[in-house]
Amino acid sequence: EAEVAQSPRYKITEKSQAVAFWCDPISGHATLYWYRQILGQGPELLVQFQDESVVDDSQLPKDRFSAERLKGVDSTLKIQPAELGDSAMYLCASSLADFNSYNEQFFGPGTRLTVL
Amino acid sequence: AQKITQTQPGMFVQEKEAVTLDCTYDTSDQSYGLFWYKQPSSGEMIFLIYQGSYDEQNATEGRYSLNFQKARKSANLVISASQLGDSAMYFCAMREDYTGGFKTIFGAGTRLFVKA
Numbered sequence: 001e002a003e004v005a006q007s008p009r010y011k012i013t014e015k016s017q018a019v020a021f022w023c024d025p026i027s028g029h030a031t032l033y034w035y036r037q038i039l040g041q042g043p044e045l046l047v048q049f050q051d052e053s054v055v056d057d058s059q060l061p062k063d064r065f066s067a068e069r070l071k072g073v074d075s076t077l078k079i080q081p082a083e084l085g086d087s088a089m090y091l092c093a094s095s096l097a098d099f100n101s102y103n104e105q106f107f108g109p110g111t112r113l114t115v116l
Numbered sequence: 117a118q119k120i121t122q123t124q125p126g127m128f129v130q131e132k133e134a135v136t137l138d139c140t141y142d143t144s145d146q147s148y149g150l151f152w153y154k155q156p157s158s159g160e161m162i163f164l165i166y167q168g169s170y171d172e173q174n175a176t177e178g179r180y181s182l183n184f185q186k187a188r189k190s191a192n193l194v195i196s197a198s199q200l201g202d203s204a205m206y207f208c209a210m211r212e213d214y215t216g217g218f219k220t221i222f223g224a225g226t227r228l229f230v231k232a
Contacts, residue, residue, distance in 0.1 A: 042120075042207050042222030043161070055217060089159060098218060102149050102168060103211055105220065107161035 002026040004108035006092050012114045018080035021111045025074070025094030033105060034067055034077050035091040043091055049075065050098065082115045089113075119143070120208055120223035128229045129198045136183070137193040137226045139208030145169075149211040149218075150191040152182065155225070156204045164206075167191060195228075203230045 005024040013019050025032050030051050035043035046065065048056040051072040060067065064083070069075040079086055089112050093105040121140045129135035141150065152164040167175045167182045175182040183192040195202055208223040 040224070042209070042224050044222070045219065056219065091159075091161065093161070102166060103218065103220070104151075104163050104166065105161075106163070107153075110159040112159070 002106075004092055004094055004106050006090075006108035006111055008111055009109060010112050010114075012116065013082050014116050015084055016081040018078065019082050019113065020079075021077045021090050021092075021113075023075045023077070023092030023108060025092070026106055029094035029096055029106070030072070031095045031098040031103075032069055032075050033093040033095075034075070035093065037089040037091055037110070039088070046077070046090075048098070055098075079113075082113075084115050087113055087115045119212075119221045120210055122208055122223040122226050124226045125224075126227045126229065128231060129195075130231050131200060132197055134194060134196045135198055135228065137195070137206050137208075137228065139191045139193065139223060141189050141191060141208075141210045143189075143210065143212050145212045147213060150182070150184070151209040151211070151220070152180070152191075152193045153207045153209060153222075154202075154204045155207060161207070165193070198230045200230050200232060203228060 007022050032049040034046045037043045046060045047067045049069045052069050067077045089110045091110045092108045095105045148169045150167045154162045165175050165177045165180045165182050167184045174184050179196045181194045205225045207225045211218045211220045
């Protein structure tokens, strides 16, 4: 069964360091999402790609966060420098398309980031 | 204002009994979608059920059903015959139209505990 892959599963870093997360969506899925989930809350969309183009990054803290999906397949989310408040689960999801109200998103296992 | 409200931080249910998880939403759109996802302790989000705003019948998927009351803007999840493996976080989500496309917004979640 096709799955969304993410790595690493866990990351511990010190504040002011750089971290990077990788996501490989289900083959053929044009839309890719990065969510941040703070403990005790629901996921919040950080950035959404349609193929290689960013369609929504309104909630991405662009002074420290960056995301790319250069070939429209896998994607990398980077934080530089990391801050204590960035400690959270980072979830990647993918879907076939994003053009109507029905949109089943398939989620990866997430990367749990701890910033010390 | 909260777009998705889940008022039950935690719920307990006896194994084999039914349980209802509440969800209310706020939107002025006519076309929108409502979803429920399950998040076990392992972290991945699992799609459970979908209800479109124009669907006249309540959605059902196996032991899951969605009690959709459009006028009250509620979309409660009903799990019948609870199993120990149903213990998890449950998130209600809504997809609504915004300038440029659709966006999925998640509630804060309800943690379900199934007792043996």
